[in-house]
Amino acid sequence: MRVYFDYNATTPMHAESVEAVARVSRDIFGNASSVHHFGQQAKAVLDEARSAAAMLVGGDPSEIVFTSGGTEADNFALRGAAEALEPTGRRHLVTSAIEHEAVLNTLKALARRGWETTLVPVDQTGVVSPEHVAEAVTDRTALVSVMHANNEIGTIQPVAQLAAVAHARGALFHTDAVQSAGKLPIDVRTLGVDLLAISAHKFNGPKGAGALWIKRGTRMLALLTGGKHERNRRAGTENVPAIAGLGVAARLAAVMLTSPGTEAARLTALRNRLEDDILRLVPGTAVNGARGARVPNTTNISFDRVEAESLLIALDLEGIAVSTGSACSSGTLEPSHVLRAMGFNAHRTQNSLRFSLGLFSTEAEVDRVVATLPRLVEKLRGLTQKVGSRPA
Amino acid sequence: MSGGVDSSVAAALLAEQGHDVIGVSMRLYDASDGAQADQAGGRAFGSCCSLDDLQDARRVAAAINIPHYILDFAKQFDDLVVSNFVREYAAGRTPLPCARCNSDLKFSTLAERAEGFGAEAVATGHYARIEHDQTTGRYLLKRGLDPSKDQAYFLFSLTQAQLAHARFPVGDRPKDEVREYARRLGLPVADKPDSQEICFIPDHDYAAFVAKQAPETARDGRIVDEHGQTLGTHAGDHRFTVGQRKGLGLGDVQTAGPLYVLHLQPATGEVIVGPRASLERTTLTASGVNWIAPPPGSDERAITAQIRHRHRAATAKVRRTGETSAAVAFDTPQLAITPGQAVVFYDDDVVVGGGWID
Numbered sequence: 081m082r083v084y085f086d087y088n089a090t091t092p093m094h095a096e097s098v099e100a101v102a103r104v105s106r107d108i109f110g111n112a113s114s115v116h117h118f119g120q121q122a123k124a125v126l127d128e129a130r131s132a133a134a135m136l137v138g139g140d141p142s143e144i145v146f147t148s149g150g151t152e153a154d155n156f157a158l159r160g161a162a163e164a165l166e167p168t169g170r171r172h173l174v175t176s177a178i179e180h181e182a183v184l185n186t187l188k189a190l191a192r193r194g195w196e197t198t199l200v201p202v203d204q205t206g207v208v209s210p211e212h213v214a215e216a217v218t219d220r221t222a223l224v225s226v227m228h229a230n231n232e233i234g235t236i237q238p239v240a241q242l243a244a245v246a247h248a249r250g251a252l253f254h255t256d257a258v259q260s261a262g263k264l265p266i267d268v269r270t271l272g273v274d275l276l277a278i279s280a281h282k283f284n285g286p287k288g289a290g291a292l293w294i295k296r297g298t299r300m301l302a303l304l305t306g307g308k309h310e311r312n313r314r315a316g317t318e319n320v321p322a323i324a325g326l327g328v329a330a331r332l333a334a335v336m337l338t339s340p341g342t343e344a345a346r347l348t349a350l351r352n353r354l355e356d357d358i359l360r361l362v363p364g365t366a367v368n369g370a371r372g373a374r375v376p377n378t379t380n381i382s383f384d385r386v387e388a389e390s391l392l393i394a395l396d397l398e399g400i401a402v403s404t405g406s407a408c409s410s411g412t413l414e415p416s417h418v419l420r421a422m423g424f425n426a427h428r429t430q431n432s433l434r435f436s437l438g439l440f441s442t443e444a445e446v447d448r449v450v451a452t453l454p455r456l457v458e459k460l461r462g463l464t465q466k467v468g469s470r471p472a
Numbered sequence: 473m474s475g476g477v478d479s480s481v482a483a484a485l486l487a488e489q490g491h492d493v494i495g496v497s498m499r500l501y502d503a504s505d506g507a508q509a510d511q512a513g514g515r516a517f518g519s520c521c522s523l524d525d526l527q528d529a530r531r532v533a534a535a536i537n538i539p540h541y542i543l544d545f546a547k548q549f550d551d552l553v554v555s556n557f558v559r560e561y562a563a564g565r566t567p568l569p570c571a572r573c574n575s576d577l578k579f580s581t582l583a584e585r586a587e588g589f590g591a592e593a594v595a596t597g598h599y600a601r602i603e604h605d606q607t608t609g610r611y612l613l614k615r616g617l618d619p620s621k622d623q624a625y626f627l628f629s630l631t632q633a634q635l636a637h638a639r640f641p642v643g644d645r646p647k648d649e650v651r652e653y654a655r656r657l658g659l660p661v662a663d664k665p666d667s668q669e670i671c672f673i674p675d676h677d678y679a680a681f682v683a684k685q686a687p688e689t690a691r692d693g694r695i696v697d698e699h700g701q702t703l704g705t706h707a708g709d710h711r712f713t714v715g716q717r718k719g720l721g722l723g724d725v726q727t728a729g730p731l732y733v734l735h736l737q738p739a740t741g742e743v744i745v746g747p748r749a750s751l752e753r754t755t756l757t758a759s760g761v762n763w764i765a766p767p768p769g770s771d772e773r774a775i776t777a778q779i780r781h782r783h784r785a786a787t788a789k790v791r792r793t794g795e796t797s798a799a800v801a802f803d804t805p806q807l808a809i810t811p812g813q814a815v816v817f818y819d820d821d822v823v824v825g826g827g828w829i830d
Contacts, residue, residue, distance in 0.1 A: 390588045393541050397494065397589055413544065460588045 087438030129327025138267035150279030206369035234378030285329030475525030478597025564736035565812025628826030693741025715808030758827030
C-alpha cells in the first residue's frame with residue numbers, strides 16, 4: 081500500500097471528474113466560439129462549469145475567467161491589474177513573504193520592469209497581520225495580494241481584514257485561493273476581495289484548468305491577447321474537457337463543504353491524529369506555524385537533527401509520499417522560503433516536512449505513517465551523529 | 473547516476489541482477505541562477521548542461537524502472553572539491569579534483585546518505601574492480617578490465633571501509649560492451665559521448681575559473697630559466713602547469729629547443745622553464761598516502777607507479793617514510809612529475825596504494 085500525503089501538491093481526481101473529461105473529450109469536440117451546433121455543445125459545457133466554479137467561490141458566473149491553472153490565474157491577477165492601473169500612477173504592489181512562487185516571482189518580474197514592490201513580513205505563526213499590511217500600503221498602491229491559505233503550513237490568512245486595509249487606500253485586493261478552494265467555504269463577497277485564483281487539480285479536478293474570479297467592474301488588462309474568448313479577458317480556444325472536469329470537481333467540492341458533518345471534520349480529525357501521534361512518538365518534533373486557523377488537511381512538522389531531503393526519500397522508499405517546501409528546477413529541495421520568512425533558522429527550514437491529506441486519505445494510512453516515521457527518524461539521526469563525529 | 477552511459481549501465485546491470493536499486497544523482501553546482509535569469513527573460517532557455525545530464529539520469533531510471541532522486545551536494549562539493557582545486561592552483565600545484573570527489577564526497581557523504589535510505593552499498597560507473605582477499609581480509613582495488621578506460625587511478629584514496637561498501641558493476645567490461653548493453657536496453661544515453669576533463673569547468677578554461685574564484689591568485693611575475701635569468705613575464709602563475717609547453721609567450725626568446733614549465737614558485741610568482749631534458753626526474757615524495765594492499769614495512773617494495781591519469785605506470789621502488797608519506801624512486805627518469813597530482817602504486821593491476829605528489 082502506498083500512502084499519498086501530498087494533496088497540497090496535487091490531488092487524485094474524482095471518478096466523476098475523470099468521467100467528465102473523458103466524455104467531453106470523446107463526444108464534444110466543438111470549438112466553443114463556433115456558431116453551429118458543435119460550438120453550442122461546447123459552449124454549454126463551459127457555461128455549466130462556469131456556474132459550478134462561481135458557486136464554489138460565491139461569485140457570479142460572468143465573473144469567472146478560465147485559465148490554464150493557478151499560476152496563470154495569479155499572473156493574470158497581478159499583471160492584469162498592475163498594467164490596467166499603470167496610467168493612474170499607481171505603481172506599487174504589496175504581497176506577503178509567504179506567497180506561492182506564482183505570486184512572488186511575478187511580483188519580482190514586475191519589479192524589474194519598474195514597479196515598486198513591498199513584501200510584508202510574517203512572524204512564527206505564519207499569519208499576515210493587517211497592521212503590517214496597513215504600514216505597507218500607500219495611496220500609490222495598485223494591488224495587494226495575500227494568499228487565502230498557505231500551501232506549506234496551511235495557515236489561513238485574515239483576508240477580509242486585509243482586503244479592507246487595501247480598499248481603505250483605494251488599492252485592489254487579490255487572493256491566491258489555490259490552497260483553500262475545496263478545503264474551506266469561500267464567499268468572495270464576505271471576503272471582500274476583487275480577484276481570486278483557483279486551480280482544479282487541487283480539489284480533485286484535472287490539471288491544466290483553473291480560474292480567476294474577477295469582481296464585476298474591475299479594470300484588468302488581458303494577459304493573453306488574441307480572439308474574443310472569455311469576454312475578451314483571456315484569448316485562446318478553451319480547454320473544454322479540462323474545464324468540464326473543473327466544473328464537476330467544483331460542484332462536488334461545493335456540495336461537500338456545505339453538507340453538515342462533513343469531509344472537513346473528518347480530515348481535521350485525521351490530520352490532528354497524525355500530528356499528535358508524530359509529536360508524541362518522535363522526540364524533537366514541532367509543528368511549524370499556528371495550529372489554530374489552518375486548512376483541515378495540512379500539517380508541517382520540523383524534525384530536529386534530520387535533513388528533510390533524506391527523510392523524504394527514506395519515506396518514499398517505504399511507499400509514503402510527503403513533501404518539503406518546494407523543489408527547484410533540477411528536482412533538488414530548497415530551503416523553504418515560507419519557514420525562512422517566519423524567522424526560523426537555516427536548520428529548521430531544511431528539516432521540515434509537509435503532510436497534506438485529502439479526499440481519499442484513511443485512518444489506515446495515518447497508522448502506516450505513524451508506525452514508520454519513528455524508526456526512520458531514529459536511523460537518520462544515528463547517521464548524522466556518525467558524520468558529525470567523523471574527524472575532518 | 474551522472475546521466476552518462478557508464479553509471480546508467482551500472483544501475484541497469486544491478487537491477488537486472490535482482491538488486492533493489494535506488495538511483496541517485498548529485499547536483500554539484502548551483503544551476504538556479506540560470507533558472508532565475510530564464511524567468512527574467514535574460515538567458516536562453518535550457519542553456520544549462522548539468523540540468524540536461526540530470527534529466528538524462530532521470531530518463532534512464534524511468535527506463536529501467538527504479539526510483540530516482542537528485543541530492544543537492546552543491547555546498548559540500550564547493551567546500552570539499554572546488555575550494556581545494558582553487559587552493560591547489562593558488563599554491564602552484566595541479567590538482568586532481570575527481571579523486572577528491574570520489575573519496576570525500578561520493579564514497580563518504582553520499583554513502584552515508586545512502587545508508588540512511590537503507591542501502592548496503594554505493595555503486596558507480598567507474599572502470600575499476602574490487603575483490604575481497606579472503607586470506608588477508610582486505611578489499612583490493614584493481615584496474616578496470618578495459619585498459620583504455622581504467623579509472624583506478626582516481627580511486628586510490630578509498631579506505632577499506634569505503635571499498636567494503638563500493639560496487640563498480642562496469643569495471644569488468646570493455647567500454648564497447650557497456651555501450652552495446654545500453655543500446656540493447658534502449659537506454660536514451662547509449663550513444664552519449666564520454667565526459668571529458670573536469671565537470672565543473674565545462675569549457676576547460678581552468679585559468680579563467682581559478683582567476684574568477686580566487687582573483688588574488690592572478691599574480692603576475694617573471695618567467696625565468698634554470699639559471700635564474702629572466703626570459704619574460706606572465707599574467708598569473710595559475711595559468712601554468714608542470715610540463716606545459718604552449719602559451720608561455722616566449723616566442724621571441726632564442727633557445728636551442730622548445731621550453732617547458734619545470735616548476736612554479738608561488739612565493740615569488742616565478743615560473744621556471746627549461747628544456748625537455750630538465751623535466752625528467754627519477755624520484756618523488758608523496759603525502760596523504762593511502763595503502764589499499766597491506767602497508768609495506770620499512771623495506772623498499774618494487775611496484776609500478778603512475779603519476780598522472782594518462783601515464784603508463786613505470787617500474788619503481790616505494791618506501792614508506794611515515795604514517796601517510798612515502799618516497800618513490802623510478803628505475804628510469806619520468807617526465808613532468810607534477811605536484812598536486814596523484815602517484816598510484818600498482819602490483820600488476822592491483823592498486824597497492826597511492827598518495828599526493830609533494
